Amino acid sequence: MGSATTQALAATTAALSAASGVDLDVARELFAAARAVGDSSQLSGALADSSAPVAARRKVVSDVFGTAVAPATASLLTTAVEQRWSTPADLVDGIEELAVRAAAIADGSADVEDELFRFSRTVAGNSELELALGSRLGDASAKGALVQTLLSGRASAAATLIASSLVQQPRERRVRQLLSRATRIVADQRGRKVATVFAASPLSPAQTDRLAAALSARYGSRVSINTVVDRAVVGGLRVQIGDDVIDASVSSRLADLRQRLAG
Template sequence: MGSATTQALAATTAALDGAAGIDLAVAGELFAAARALGQSSQLAGALADSAASTQARAKVVADVFGAALQPTTVKLLTTAVEQRWSSPDDLVDAVEELAVRGAAHSAAGADVEGELFRFSRTVAANPELELALGSRLGDDSAKGALVRTLLQGRASDATTLIVSSLVQQPRERRVRQLLNRAMDLVAEQRGRTVATVVSAVPLSSAQTERLSAALSKRYGGTVALNAVVDPKVVGGVRVHIADDVIDASVSARLADLRQRIAG
């Protein structure tokens, strides 16, 4: 990610945080705008062209999206195109990120991170489903419809919108990659960090609370836990958080012992 894009992302995120009326409809419109940009390199290129004036780029947004989208959505898109982006692809990614953050913002009481994680685990355990959602040959609208059917009654409207929208525009990204990125964005929007905890048996509520408190203290912020049960770890836990892996499992200690014995 270029420095221009880093600064632009900060500006667009701040605009979303300061906007009024961010609801699921706005998030849906942002996803639709991201698809439109992703499907038209000419449009994305024009809106990310720093050689053009900000007024000219804002006019393109008004001409293309003004009549179809809510004023709040158009204002966010205008803020996005007024920034300097390292590439048109970065602008597309940014609008998609705004959509994910907007969905998270609109569903403050829903466990969106947990629902995304559980669906990601479902995809990982079902190669046929992963192929159906990730195939370049599949119909995009059918992928969205499949997700909505699978998540009906099992996930919040925000999670359903995020997943069904992302699978319709993978842009060379794997489904689980899309879901993991969305999970991180939702957690960040809510001021949290997500940790994946792998244990041989399910953790008790007391163990979960203690581990969450310890990680929150270590990383300086609220840490939400996603639990995975894997008998291969034998005992103890393995924690994946940000770019760190904390392995306190019995299997890791046994592997270390075998290495020491082998010399």
């Protein structure tokens, strides 16, 4: 991610935090806008062209989306195009991130991170489902409808909207990658980090609480724990937070021992 995009994301996130009237309809409109911009290289190029006057980019937003979206949506889109993005693709990602954050704000009482994580594990455990959602040949709206059906009554409106929207605009990304990114964004919006913990057996509530407390102290932020049962771990834990990996598993120590003996 370029420095320009980093600054642009900070500006759009701040604008969202200061906005009023942010609800699931705004999030839905932002997802649709990201899809429209992402599907048109001409539109994304025009909106991300930092050499073009800011007023011209604002006018494009007004001409394309106009009164078809809520005032809050139009304001957030305008803020997004006012920024300097490293690439047009980064602008699309930025609008999509705004949509995820808006959904998290709109449904603040739901455990959206956990619901997205659980759905990602469902996808990971069902190769046919992963293929259906990840195929380039499938109809985008049908994929969204499938996700809505699968999550109906099982997940919050926010998690359902996020997952069903993302599978319609994969942009060369795998479904699990999309869901993992969305989980991290939701956690960040709520002032948390997400730790994926790989263990040979499920953790007890007490173990989960102790681990969360230890990681929160280490990272200076609240940490949500998502556990993946992986028999290959053998014993101990492997923890991943963003790009950081803490590997205290028996399998890792055995692999290290074998390498030392071979060396």
